[in-house]
Amino acid sequence: MKQTDIIHALISSLLSLGILYFFHHLPFNQIFIDPFAEAIKNHDITDVAISRFRNHKDPALYDDRVVVINTGITDRSKVAQTIKYLGSRDVGAIGLDLVFDTFYQHKADTLLASAFKSAPNLVLGYSFMESNGKYYSMPDLVSDPFFCKGTSQGYVNLATNDGFTVRAFEPFHAINGKNEKSFAVALVEKIDSTVENDLMERNHTKEWINFRRKQPGTANEIFPVNKDKVTQYSLIQIDQLLKDTASYSKQFWLNKVVLLGFCGENEKSLSMKDRYFTPLNEQYSGKSYPDMHGVVIHANVISMLLDRKFDMISEVPEIWIYLFSFLIFFINFFVFKRLLKKRLFFLVPLVRVIQILQFILLFSICIYLLVHFNIKLGFITIITAVILSFELFEFYEHKLEKRINPWVNQLKERINHLYYVLNFRKTIQKDEENN
Template structure:
């Protein structure tokens, strides 16, 4: 039979857990709505503990040979048309062009590019959303059999680090560039493509060194055939001038692979390589499962409840002992939860560990404040408590 003291312990643990959630919610609301704290909020918002996995732990020595990237640099349309023609002669599965030809420039070169785009049905072109507008190729370059996909990698401008991927934008029902390429390559079904309307964590395979790349001039200078392109997915996009230039940040973004995951740094990955990573994920079905938010907060409540129960037992035994070892307990909990999150990510399971970690550690700090509340309740209402009895 459960003793009265045990019942009081469970009740106190439950009430202290509720108090921890309420106080932390008030602090978060204050943090979000005081303008002077906005820079701190944005700094923490752009950080995830799981970024440590990609920036410090994850290694990949292999090179993806089924996805090839051609660096178009600052090439004119005639050169790009020649490169597309050269690649098509090698029989690729699909060509994705991560570039937009907004306006006509030169009648002759434009006509050559238009002819090439009309000649082949395995070409996927790009557009992007800018507010309520859609920015795409000029009508001159559009074809009846054109496959298009949006190249936006960040619909929420507050998120500087590209962690998630949206394959289908609703209510417009528009597919992303990477999704269209995977569909055209026959590596993704239409049914599966239509399930990509929720943000999915990107399973990053690697940066520039993880993909086979060609400089556009190097490609055109090759006189022999290029066997590696046969049946491959070929992406045309910008990779810096020269290729891989670390100081060239045009169409470059922050990703979890950035070695500097806290503090100021330069963007680390070109947009076309982000698309290449997403295509790799789509074509090999190597998705990361994302633990739902409601389950995260249930786990946070449970972990906070039991750690508070442990803390109350220590507090009951000796307040001095509690004050001495509480920091060590918080450190151990933080390391254990972080290790668990990294271990799950290695198994392709993404859990947003921050709420669990913060609330669990914060719960131990709340025990002292809960005792002050109990003193008031006992004096006024003769409140029974495990900690005060």
């Protein structure tokens, strides 16, 4: 490897990295130039990794720490009875993913408010309207004060980039100028008081949700929701629970997080209300339908928070991704230079084959890191480096190299001179020491 080539490779890689950075931060809709990117624009590497590369049939995925109760079409007196019952069963926390924003002044309202007061470990869900800049986010869907006065509350908002796919959540958010906890954090805190500190230490405004458990329920055992027919959370219908409370032992409920929410009007219905796309959707690209009810998404977040020591997704910092891209440009410079010198007839097809192989390798690394180590390596930047590397190499080779050559030679001479001076000094030092 010649010294001149190394200098050229370094300059070319730095220039390419600058172009990559420039394109990445342009306020342009860059994907219009690439129909492939257009097709996958709403898809993230997480979708592929989680839906295709995880073993969803692993029996260890059954999480007995969280129980979901389907309230169906909300009957306030039934919800009140359920909360009273759970209150007598030493559950760890009760999460109510329902909003009671109307006070009808019926008997059921009084029963419900009294049940709420009798359950100190109850957390009520509410939502907020997000604002940016100088304006505060404001509460949006909130239960009537008749019900929620004196009760713990957590916001149910989940983060999305397209309005219907849930991939992240914000553990804490300033609402009305006050830092509030999310629904899942408020619930986990009831059974594990260290969660708040742990999340604060991570110092991530938003956290990726490590989806592991699919939507339970017989009506959902279909493609693309749960074709493997796995049960990873206990889903109990509210009527079934109230009819036969004797079939659940006290031990069954002990220290559990019980979530009450909507999972269809009844056990046979495949309802699309309060239902969203998640990376667990078995059809991660093209047309599909939402695969998970909001309450099960909260259950997944709770499971992840309970296993936070090893289950939280960590992101590779941007600086590392650019360093990785630099290496791709640097290595590819020598690969392409070597191929160019051989003057092959099939040079371009060969380069494309190399790029495809690199794509497969990098894609596999990204998937492997995410599936086995919960490390998310930004795929788009590094794959753009692979795609652009040949065109940028050609540009450098044909348009810039000759112009830069005099400076490179100067630089080379200076380096050699510096090297010579350093060596000369070392020799003098050695001679002096010997004398």
